[in-house]
Amino acid sequence: MMRRLAAGLAAAALGATVVATAALPATAATRAATTVTADPDFDxxxxxxxxxxxxxxxWRGRPLTLEGKLSVECEEDYINGFVSVLHADHCKKQEAWHRLGWKRVVILxxxxxxxxxxxxxxxxTGRDGYFRTKVPAYTSGTWKAVFEGARYLDGAEATDWVKVVGRR
Incomplete structure (x- = not known):
């Protein structure tokens, strides 16, 4: 409780609208977060x-594993629930993309x-941004994963064609 109060006072003193950053561990950042104000100019x-x-x-009727990873470009500021990343140092040094957890992906x-x-x-997606499911394969065709977007996040999609072999 004291951390939350201190974080809120620090943000108010700096005139910031977002308190939590990626530099904090996810659990600490979630606890320290305050209200986030939406920026109407942010696309x-x-x-x-x-x-x-x-x-x-x-093979026809056998399970097909559909898996993937959802991520957001770290060069852009973004907000994920109560956690925000504002040009995070760890993103610039290690990788250019940060994984997005707990987001819905539609399979078509x-x-x-x-x-x-x-x-x-x-x-x-799991907390690490990965998703996975198994479905039976009956006919050749294209599988599509779609992230429809969320507040402060653009949508994305990807496809993969699969050939089904075997008798009908």
């Missing part, structure tokens, strides 16, 4: 969705020769 953090469907080719499928996308399921 969103640039996100990237990596996606893979394995194995390829797959389009069979070869079909013009429409069919909804399969919605999964959530």
């Amino acid at each position: 969103g953090g640039h996100t990237r969705l990596q996606f893979e469907a394995d194995p390829n080719p797959v 499928f389009q069979a070869d020769g079909s013009g429409k996308w069919d909804y399969v399921e919605t999964v959530r």
